[in-house]
Amino acid sequence: QPVTPDLLVSPSSQDGDLGSECPEDRGNWTGRLDFLLSCIGYCVGLGNVWRFPYRAYTNGGGAFLVPYFIMLAICGIPIFFMELSLGQFSSLGPLAVWKISPLFKGVGMGTILIVSLVAIYYNMIIAYVLFYLFASLTSDLPWQHCGNWWNTDLCLDHHVIKAGNSTLPVNISNTVSPSEEYWSRYVLHIQGSSGIGDPGRIRWNLCLCLLLSWTIVYLCILKGVKSSGKVVYFTATFPYLILVMLLIRGVTLEGAWKGIQFYLTPQFDHLLSSKVWIEAALQIFYSLGVGFGGLLTFASYNTFHQNIYRDTFIVTLGNAITSILAGFAIFSVLGYMSQELGVPVNQVAKAGPGLAFVVYPQAMTMLPLSPFWSFLFFFMLLTLGLDSQFAFMETIVTAVTDEFPYYLRPKKASFSAVICIALFLMGLILTTEGGMYWLVLLDDYSAGFGLMVVVITTCLVVTRVYGMKRFCRDIHMMLGFKPGPYFRACWMILSPATMMALLVYNIVKYQPSEYGNYCFPTWAEVLGILMGVLSCLMIPMGMVVAVLQEEGTLWEVGVQQASRPAMDWGPSLEENRTGVYVASLAGSQSPKPLMVHMRKYGGITSYENTAIEVDREMEEEDDEESM
Numbered sequence: 001q002p003v004t005p006d007l008l009v010s011p012s013s014q015d016g017d018l019g020s021e022c023p024e025d026r027g028n029w030t031g032r033l034d035f036l037l038s039c040i041g042y043c044v045g046l047g048n049v050w051r052f053p054y055r056a057y058t059n060g061g062g063a064f065l066v067p068y069f070i071m072l073a074i075c076g077i078p079i080f081f082m083e084l085s086l087g088q089f090s091s092l093g094p095l096a097v098w099k100i101s102p103l104f105k106g107v108g109m110g111t112i113l114i115v116s117l118v119a120i121y122y123n124m125i126i127a128y129v130l131f132y133l134f135a136s137l138t139s140d141l142p143w144q145h146c147g148n149w150w151n152t153d154l155c156l157d158h159h160v161i162k163a164g165n166s167t168l169p170v171n172i173s174n175t176v177s178p179s180e181e182y183w184s185r186y187v188l189h190i191q192g193s194s195g196i197g198d199p200g201r202i203r204w205n206l207c208l209c210l211l212l213s214w215t216i217v218y219l220c221i222l223k224g225v226k227s228s229g230k231v232v233y234f235t236a237t238f239p240y241l242i243l244v245m246l247l248i249r250g251v252t253l254e255g256a257w258k259g260i261q262f263y264l265t266p267q268f269d270h271l272l273s274s275k276v277w278i279e280a281a282l283q284i285f286y287s288l289g290v291g292f293g294g295l296l297t298f299a300s301y302n303t304f305h306q307n308i309y310r311d312t313f314i315v316t317l318g319n320a321i322t323s324i325l326a327g328f329a330i331f332s333v334l335g336y337m338s339q340e341l342g343v344p345v346n347q348v349a350k351a352g353p354g355l356a357f358v359v360y361p362q363a364m365t366m367l368p369l370s371p372f373w374s375f376l377f378f379f380m381l382l383t384l385g386l387d388s389q390f391a392f393m394e395t396i397v398t399a400v401t402d403e404f405p406y407y408l409r410p411k412k413a414s415f416s417a418v419i420c421i422a423l424f425l426m427g428l429i430l431t432t433e434g435g436m437y438w439l440v441l442l443d444d445y446s447a448g449f450g451l452m453v454v455v456i457t458t459c460l461v462v463t464r465v466y467g468m469k470r471f472c473r474d475i476h477m478m479l480g481f482k483p484g485p486y487f488r489a490c491w492m493i494l495s496p497a498t499m500m501a502l503l504v505y506n507i508v509k510y511q512p513s514e515y516g517n518y519c520f521p522t523w524a525e526v527l528g529i530l531m532g533v534l535s536c537l538m539i540p541m542g543m544v545v546a547v548l549q550e551e552g553t554l555w556e557v558g559v560q561q562a563s564r565p566a567m568d569w570g571p572s573l574e575e576n577r578t579g580v581y582v583a584s585l586a587g588s589q590s591p592k593p594l595m596v597h598m599r600k601y602g603g604i605t606s607y608e609n610t611a612i613e614v615d616r617e618m619e620e621e622d623d624e625e626s627m
Helices: 034-043 046-050 052-058 061-090 096-100 102-135 158-163 178-187 204-221 225-235 238-251 256-264 268-272 274-288 294-299 308-341 353-364 370-403 405-431 435-445 449-479 485-508 522-549 554-563 579-584 593-600 606-626
Strands: none
Touching: 034 225, 034 294, 034 308, 034 370, 046 052, 046 274, 046 308, 046 353, 046 370, 052 061, 052 256, 052 274, 052 308, 061 096, 061 256, 061 268, 061 274, 061 294, 061 308, 061 449, 061 485, 096 102, 096 370, 096 449, 102 178, 102 204, 102 353, 102 370, 102 405, 102 435, 102 449, 102 522, 102 554, 178 353, 204 225, 204 370, 204 405, 225 238, 225 370, 238 256, 238 308, 238 370, 256 308, 268 274, 274 308, 274 485, 294 370, 308 353, 353 370, 370 405, 405 435, 435 522, 449 485, 449 522, 449 579, 522 554
């Protein structure tokens, strides 16, 4: 039977003998596809539907795919693989994983702060989706016509235009669609707030939707990855079914090709603009969810020899293809809508909440069986959003429980409830009449430059402080082969350099937040910038704490000692601690600890062959150094 090292046995487990390859008390994936589907569900989110298609058409149409796939190769795939490797190798969450170099534990603290802020507003978006989902359960969609109490004199119903004399051109520049007024005046009731400093009253229907979305999230993460790993079989696959249905419906509509042509016509002159390359890198960066700790958390529940190399390519390429597919589904409908309204496609195309809650719902009212298509669309958004939210919550809960395993692991369900209630209460301001202003502020600043600093630091610490040779050796020990020159070049130079360029661009091209015609006051801007700066400040604060915990003079012992891996860094289970990691186990003072280790666990497996190779390489390196 495998034996858990003493350091990892919590008081709650009576003996160290465990029957599986993962620490039982921490939990692990129960099915082979749990991990893969969780990663797909996490990466394929709302951004694939409402950001990618719009970014593509504003940045050169089909030509945008060139920088998109180049940035995927330089930035996306290598950092994705690095995160998965760190998580799987150590079986630790985003805080405890910094045993790799305790000096930089502040990076993990910054990650948790960012994820917590994102989780607050992301669940509010899910609450809006739930609101529209319930509103679709009717024979007539409420945003179909003007004439409701929330409509103004500017409201213009396209059904009336069609029924009237369509040969006369209608000036729609100063009019508002019923769906736009439904969103801003009924759902948000934004007219009740004068700005971000005047939130107004709580919208109780939105508040109940937010409570429901937090309840759904809590019930799905109640038993950690054991429960969320089962839910993703539905939430990660069902959106594809709906997306295909919407795509088929879209391309069979009159004028659909007009929209698709608009979406994909390549404008190669755009490729000479640096903005297009930056936009491509940003889309990859946020779409794959690197730096948020979700990938690292999911990988930490894997078995030690899981083939994450293969999984990296499946998820990253699958995510890119989904974005492109979503573009067809969105723009085919926008093409039909532009033909119905008699306006160019670029006048109806929007990104973000404007697309999901105004333009697409309006397009749905033009179709036969409109409530059915509307319900399907919002159900797809719900399932897309939920599994990303599972990942954010699992990241926070895992990070903290791995720090205090003795106290929190046995009470993980109660601790998850406390986190959900706390984030729900913090999100209540988003349910007010001025809540949308707060949501925009959180969206613009919570995961902006702070997240990039976190990812750049992680990349530099792993490759330069921990060492590229060491990191590749760990992957070799885990997967049976070393990463090739492509990964090493990206980790050492290309990925950090691209991220630095993104960071500089973000700072140089900084623009204050705005929502429609409303410009945010200076104090709100400062608050937003502080959100980003605080996550960066966690890094030097963590350094100070780490150095103070070490004994000796500041530089000679403190900093150098704190930057070295902790004594218990390495694979969590004893049978996986081969090579250099045998030395940190109890009883490793014997002359040939690896041989003792192998005798204890039976014959030599292919992975133990790898361990012997690693040992030999190290001996050769030591000999070279001594010469």
